[in-house]
Amino acid sequence: MxxxxxxxxxxxxxxxxxxxxxxxxxxxxxxxxxxxxxxxPQVAAVAIVTRTDDEKFLLVQRGEDPGKGLWGLPGGFVEMGETVYDALTREILEETGYEIEIGNLVGVWSFFNDAKKIAGVALVYETRVVRGELQIASDSTNAEWITYELAQEFSIAFETHREALRVWNESKT
Ligand SMILES: [Zn+2]
Structure with missing residues (x-):
């Protein structure tokens, strides 16, 4: 349909x-x-969540489709009345338990999900944890702090996320 x-x-x-x-x-x-x-298209705010102690970032394992069981960056759709920053702050707190500060824009990607018949625009930001403890929410089943090198061995649900990580990693070196 x-x-x-x-x-x-x-x-x-x-x-x-x-x-x-x-x-x-x-x-x-x-x-x-x-x-x-x-x-x-729907607007999605997506975070590469980092922390001060090391070079790792947070990957979450998806508990729901699209991409159930695969890994991805935390984030979600911007709701009516929210700014992109509001949405990103809310989504990361809901999904990971972390309060974040938002840094540089890594990039903007259009995406199309054939299974769900949705099109969207993802804005990916580098962010940093300022407080909180890791608490996995119901729509995620697992979360891991990993290096960019190790992330290459994970099954990433969305091409957009893999590309955003590549661009982010290049920007650091
Ligand atoms: Zn009518």
């Missing part, structure tokens, strides 16, 4: 939606009230 076919009913008036060309693309349109459903 295409993403545009998942919008069956108008979120404004409840009428059945139709697929129609609107602003140069086929989109779900409500024939009763005229509401057009636009699909836009």
């Amino acid at each position: 295409l993403p545009i076919e998942t919008i069956k009913f108008c979120t404004r008036c409840g009428h059945a939606m139709e697929l129609r060309e609107e602003s140069e693309r086929v989109r779900p349109v409500c024939p009763r009230c005229g509401y057009v459903h636009y699909f836009a």
